[in-house]
Amino acid sequence: MAGVIDQYVASLRRELDFDRALARRLASEVEDHLRDAAEADPAWPSADAEHRAAERFGVAREIAAQFASDAVDRQARRTWITLLVTAVVTFTAMRLRVTWLDDGAISALAPLVDRYAFIAAIAVGAIGWFAFRRSLLAFTICLGGLAASIAAGIVRADLFVHGAPLHVLLAAAGEIALVGLLSFHVIGLGRRLKRTALLRRAGR
């Protein structure tokens, strides 16, 4: 049968399932801590000494909630950096497209969609940045920003369909890859926000 410390470490690992690497790292660190604490107890060796060590350590769910909250901050930073890079790359590629392509190479509508989708993505991203600092509503707004970026991608699809020079296609592929990375970060941010909210609600 697993001892008190083993059970505690297993429960902490479960609560930290939103970040497996962190859960693995912390499990061995916390186990060492609890064994040190139990061995320092006058009643050691006994289950009571292990119980007291686990009690002094705190509720596993509350500790996991603190980690989850920090993870949200880190993920948000990564998301906003990616958003910024995507905006700069998209803008540069957009300008280069205008320089590289003949007037007749893309439809008359494409530059308009390109420009306005880009402006919409920047505006929604900026609103998302301010909203994030206030509430969880930011997740919805982030998705809006992502949708706007994808809208900008419609023009890129147009380039692929109608055939464009290789360097134009490469720039477009770079933009699409960045939008993909941005979606990955936004989904990660959403998962972590949800997990933090659940842990906090359960800890009350």
Add this chain to the structure above:
Amino acid sequence: MLKGHLDAIVLAALEAGPAHGYAIIEAIKNRSTSTFDLPEGTVYPALHRLEQAGLLSSTWTTPPGGRRRRVYSLSKAGAAALADRRKVWGRFSRAVDTLLGGRAWPA
């Protein structure tokens, strides 16, 4: 109130030299003469946060005949951050002392 200063307290506890999580908690307890008797687990999110921010570094070490432990040490940036936080805390605590003591501020 303590939660807002936990990062600075952890940095200060590591000023004397590298230590593992359990030793850091013990140092905080002893140096505060048990005034700060935190749930011990609360120090780990702080350690992780400070390490991610580059204020601490950590490595696994195994003392002869002992258990393998993750030992944390203050980085250069961590020492500078601690000095900054000390200055801020000094100003803040003097202001609160003065206000609670009913004296004019700045004293």
